[in-house]
Amino acid sequence: MSRDLSVMMLAWEYPPRTIGGISPHIYYLSKSLAKNGVKVHVVTCDFPGAPAHEVVDGVEVYRIDSYKNPSPDFATWVYLMNMNMQKEAAAITRQLGGKIDIFHAHDWLVATAGIGLKHVFRKPFFATIHSTEIGRRNGIHFDYEKMIHETEAWLTYEAWKVICCSDYMVQHVKWAFGLPPDKLVMIPNGVNPQVYAKSEKENLAEFRSRYALPEEKIVLFVGRLVYEKGVHVLVNAAPKVLEKTNAKFVIVGNGYMKDQLSSLANGMGLVHKVLFTGFLDEETLRKLQRCADVSVVPSLFEPFGIVALEAMAAKSPVVVSDTGGLSEIVKHDVDGVKVYTGNPDSLAWGINRVLTDEAYADTIRTNAYRKVQEEYNWDKIAQQTKTMYENILAEYSKSFWAQKTQ
Amino acid sequence: MQIIILSWEYPPRIVGQLASYVKNLAVHLVKNQTRTCVITYDDYLTGEYEEAEGVKTVRVTNPVRTHIGVLTWVLTLNQEVARAASNVYYNNDKQVDVIDVQDWHFIPAAVTLKKGLGIPFIYSIESLEDHRSHGANSPFNMAIKSIEWLGTYEAERLLVKSQWMRDETARQYKVPSEKIRIASSEPSKLAEEILENYKAALEKNK
Numbered sequence: 061m062s063r064d065l066s067v068m069m070l071a072w073e074y075p076p077r078t079i080g081g082i083s084p085h086i087y088y089l090s091k092s093l094a095k096n097g098v099k100v101h102v103v104t105c106d107f108p109g110a111p112a113h114e115v116v117d118g119v120e121v122y123r124i125d126s127y128k129n130p131s132p133d134f135a136t137w138v139y140l141m142n143m144n145m146q147k148e149a150a151a152i153t154r155q156l157g158g159k160i161d162i163f164h165a166h167d168w169l170v171a172t173a174g175i176g177l178k179h180v181f182r183k184p185f186f187a188t189i190h191s192t193e194i195g196r197r198n199g200i201h202f203d204y205e206k207m208i209h210e211t212e213a214w215l216t217y218e219a220w221k222v223i224c225c226s227d228y229m230v231q232h233v234k235w236a237f238g239l240p241p242d243k244l245v246m247i248p249n250g251v252n253p254q255v256y257a258k259s260e261k262e263n264l265a266e267f268r269s270r271y272a273l274p275e276e277k278i279v280l281f282v283g284r285l286v287y288e289k290g291v292h293v294l295v296n297a298a299p300k301v302l303e304k305t306n307a308k309f310v311i312v313g314n315g316y317m318k319d320q321l322s323s324l325a326n327g328m329g330l331v332h333k334v335l336f337t338g339f340l341d342e343e344t345l346r347k348l349q350r351c352a353d354v355s356v357v358p359s360l361f362e363p364f365g366i367v368a369l370e371a372m373a374a375k376s377p378v379v380v381s382d383t384g385g386l387s388e389i390v391k392h393d394v395d396g397v398k399v400y401t402g403n404p405d406s407l408a409w410g411i412n413r414v415l416t417d418e419a420y421a422d423t424i425r426t427n428a429y430r431k432v433q434e435e436y437n438w439d440k441i442a443q444q445t446k447t448m449y450e451n452i453l454a455e456y457s458k459s460f461w462a463q464k465t466q
Numbered sequence: 467m468q469i470i471i472l473s474w475e476y477p478p479r480i481v482g483q484l485a486s487y488v489k490n491l492a493v494h495l496v497k498n499q500t501r502t503c504v505i506t507y508d509d510y511l512t513g514e515y516e517e518a519e520g521v522k523t524v525r526v527t528n529p530v531r532t533h534i535g536v537l538t539w540v541l542t543l544n545q546e547v548a549r550a551a552s553n554v555y556y557n558n559d560k561q562v563d564v565i566d567v568q569d570w571h572f573i574p575a576a577v578t579l580k581k582g583l584g585i586p587f588i589y590s591i592e593s594l595e596d597h598r599s600h601g602a603n604s605p606f607n608m609a610i611k612s613i614e615w616l617g618t619y620e621a622e623r624l625l626v627k628s629q630w631m632r633d634e635t636a637r638q639y640k641v642p643s644e645k646i647r648i649a650s651s652e653p654s655k656l657a658e659e660i661l662e663n664y665k666a667a668l669e670k671n672k
Contacts, residue, residue: 128612129608129609129612129613130605130608130609130612131605131609132535132537132604132605132606132609133534135534135538136534136535136537136538136541136606136609139537139538139541139542140537140541140609140612142541143541143544143574143577143613146574146578147574147577147578147581148581150578150581150582151581151582153582154581154582154583154584172541172542172544172545175545175549176544176545176548176549176575176578177578177582179545179548179549179552179553180548180552180578180579180582180583181582182552182556203532203533203534204534206532207530207532207533207534207538210529210530210531210532211530211542213529214529214530214542217529464556
């Protein structure tokens with residue numbers, strides 16, 4: 061190929077719009093692909109104050125109007141947003157003279173936009189499945205969920221390759237949609253330790269005092285306050301932790317379970333020990349992750365668990381539930397602690413194991429930091445992704461689509 | 467001239483009066499030496515492809531079988547419509563002159579095909595959401611209206627069937643009235659008149 065490989069990536073979140081793990085994933089993946097000589101165009105939803113078009117670290121970022129259409133519910137909003145996204149992405153592709161080699165969609169939230177673009181421009185199409193409806197809801201119970209599940213199935217059907225970020229997720233997606241194994245590719249998620257190194261020299265004592273008393277150990281949770289993240293398991297574990305250690309439970313994030321969780325903490329008489337901070341900006345969050353004496357990921361369902369990697373990169377010891385992608389990231393007693401999923405007693409044991417033995421905490425902290433640098437390095441992930449793109453383009457060039465569209 | 471008509475109803479699938487109108491139009495377009503392809507929803511009776519009286523018909527189904535409302539059904543089905551229309555485009559040496567989209571359902575596909583492949587479209591209005599829902603303005607109705615608006619904005623021309631509808635469309639969506647044309651109700655003249663509008667759309671797009 062005489063010019064650079066050119067990819068259009070569709071995602072419903074990209075910084076500064078950050079809702080879950082997809083936003084940092086797209087940010088680092090696109091930036092690292094650009095560094096490896098791939099031209100990336102990210103098409104994403106708009107965000108107040110963010111420009112409609114900008115170049116970020118060599119990546120073209122387009123933010124489309126995503127709230128123009130009134131919608132009766134979230135799923136309908138998604139499909140309407142996809143209509144606008146597809147329209148804008150089609151216009152951008154045409155302006156580029158059709159010089160997009162690959163379309164790559166992330167999750168069902170951009171499925172219909174991506175599927176349409178694939179057929180209009182007849183290019184290879186990739187889907188990364190970060191999470192599934194059947195996993196998020198622990199089954200499919202209502203028509204609303206079934207519709208999303210079927211949209212996900214359609215997305216995997218239309219994709220040339222389906223990418224998952226963990227071996228667990230590969231198995232899960234294969235089961236959920238009945239996919240042939242050779243359609244699935246595992247490329248891990250990554251983390252960038254440099255962002256934590258930046259503030260290393262700062263004195264965080266004053267910052268820390270905003271969240272906890274000096275004698276309190278900080279037990280940190282970061283994530284959406286939704287059922288599958290298992291925050292209620294952590295709150296239920298708190299009394300057992302407090303029997304042995306004076307700790308403060310700092311819970312960062314928002315979600316539909318926020319009121320329920322704070323009344324749970326109230327009812328248990330833990331108001332002074334559990335702090336709900338709401339959503340925090342990136343910089344504050346990073347500092348807090350560095351202050352944490354232990355970071356807890358008590359998820360009931362976790363396709364990957366990027367937040368565990370972030371904690372490891374921030375040199376905070378991690379305690380995770382032994383499920384999904386978390387099981388693969390953490391090696392018990394080596395670079396973290398694994399506990400039984402959905403079990404407050406086990407979780408309390410794990411937290412105390414770290415908080416009561418400083419030498420142990422230091423060992424897992426050091427091993428974890430080495431691991432993120434070696435295995436979850438974005439540069440390496442971008443190269444793997446690029447190689448996959450190139451292999452599929454070679455296959456595609458022999459197809460009648462490639463010949464007819466030239 | 468190669469035309470694609472997008473319509474959510476087409477015989478034998480008859481929901482309202484649009485089906486027979488589109489059928490009549492397609493047959494007359496063919497008689498006027500216009501290659502015509504109708505893309506419509508599968509009725510489970512006729513099969514995917516059909517060629518009758520010179521009109522090619524492609525019928526698509528929705529890969530998402532479960533829905534919570536007509537909007538989610540329509541918006542997902544649009545991808546299959548876009549796929550079918552793209553197939554016609556590529557199989558015809560990238561030559562589709564004009565798309566005629568009947569009512570709001572397949573406006574999203576028409577807009578994508580215009581933006582992506584440069585095919586202009588005409589939006590033919592049988593009825594408007596404001597009349598169908600008696601002025602209701604719940605988010606559901608407003609969402610449909612926003613799609614209708616997109617059609618009026620992106621189309622080269624709007625075709626209506628009466629002076630009253632012309633006034634209504636101009637009033638509701640602030641469309642300059644010269645953009646809206648009334649198609650004759652006389653069947654023999656219909657194809658000719660509509661063809662003129664197609665040619666105008668094509669001309670404007672050059």
